[in-house]
Amino acid sequence: MKDRYPRIVLKKGRDMALRRGHPWLFSGAVSASEGHPGPGDIVEVLSATGASLALGFYNPRTDIVFRRLTGHTGETIDRSFWERRIRSALALRGRILSADTTACRLMNAEGDAMPGLVVDRYGEFLVMTVATAGFERIKTEIAEILDGELKPRGIYERSGGRARRREGLKDHAGILSGERAPTPVEIRESGLVFDVDIAGGQKTGFFLDQRENRRLLSTLCRDARVLNCFAYTGAFSVYAASGGAARVVSVEVSEAANNRLARVNLSKNGRDVGTHPVITADVFDFLRETNDVFDTVILDPPAFAKEKKDLATAARGYREINLQAARHLVDGGLLATFSCSHHIGEDLFAGMVLRAVRDAGKRARVLRRMGAGPDHPVDLGHPEGGYLKGLLLSVDS
Secondary structure, rough: OOHHEEEEEEHHHOOHHHHHHHOEEEHHHHHEOOOOOOOOOOOOOOOOOOOOEEEEEOOOOOEEEEEEHHHHHHHOHHHHHHHEHHHHHEEHHHHOOOOOEEEEEEEHHHHHHHOEEEEEEEOOEEEEEEEOHHHHHHHHHHHHHHHHOOOOEEEEEEEEEEEHOOOOOOOOOEEEEEEOOOOEEEEEOEEEEEEOOOOOOOOOOOOOOHHHHHHHHOOOOOEEEEEEOOOOHHHHHHHHHHHHOOOEEEEEEEEHHHHHHHHHHHHHOOOOOOOOOOOEEOHHHHHHOOOOOOOEEOOOOOOOOOOOOHHHHHHEEEEHHHHHHHHOOOEEEEEEEEOOOOHHHHHHHHHHHHOOOHHHOOOEEEEEEEEEOOOOOOOOOOHHOOEEEEEEEEEOO
């Protein structure tokens, strides 16, 4: 049975990460390989003493040389294996999502034991992102299984970025099956309506991970003056306005996003863009120049630290943006601040925000720590999967 797959053998003492539940092995942990495995092959991992530990994807081109698929080394990784994994992921979403929501994450990479595969649903269309050589090989098979399970009108692939290039893969976008999605696709979230640009928007078109945080903020905005920074689709703005905010100001540097998405989404949900203006501006410049104050400020910037080497620059960015936000809050105002940078942990982010608030001459109390919604599960042994960090703060003088 052990001859079914090539093997990699670990150095002495380097099996502890797998035994503790972490799904990755780094290249420095491997002492030898047997059977000449190549990028994207499924391999069996053996400890230095010969104990069989796991099956998973192998890629000697990357620092992350192994990504676990299963600890049951007697399993066969075939179509029925992938069918079981996909059905399990779909069943979870069926339990946790309400009928008034037609967009969600269906598969969340390591969080669903599918390392390097993300699948998002937007109504009758799916968007697949492939980041590992293993799934690159079988993406057509995965699309076939999804077709059979969900009967979508179309499956579109949007695969790109640093992680994919580290795996030795080129960026790729295009239809995997079915028909091309219209531009835009209309979705419902919590009963609200949004236009999404699947092919050209950020990420896969919409920040699905913020759903629960948008719901929370909507309950705290009645009669409030709200500033939504880095507004993009205007989703936080729509929720705030629908929650009874007196005025919501959305700031986004992209005029195209403002015209095609934020203003449209506000109007689609019955909100007057005169009362709730959408401003095209750099957020940093806007905050430095405006004299307005707000009851609530929402900061959901793009990742400031895409690599570890970016941490110092990111720290300055987070400090500045949170400093300026704190200065524009009324006494006792709410600050909802986020980081989606993988390389910035919760404690590091909280420390950055604390320094910013103190530099503004204010203090902050944590009302809630926030993260991605339950359709973005995180493997308990893989804390790196919890990339979205958020703090809901009450800020006082």
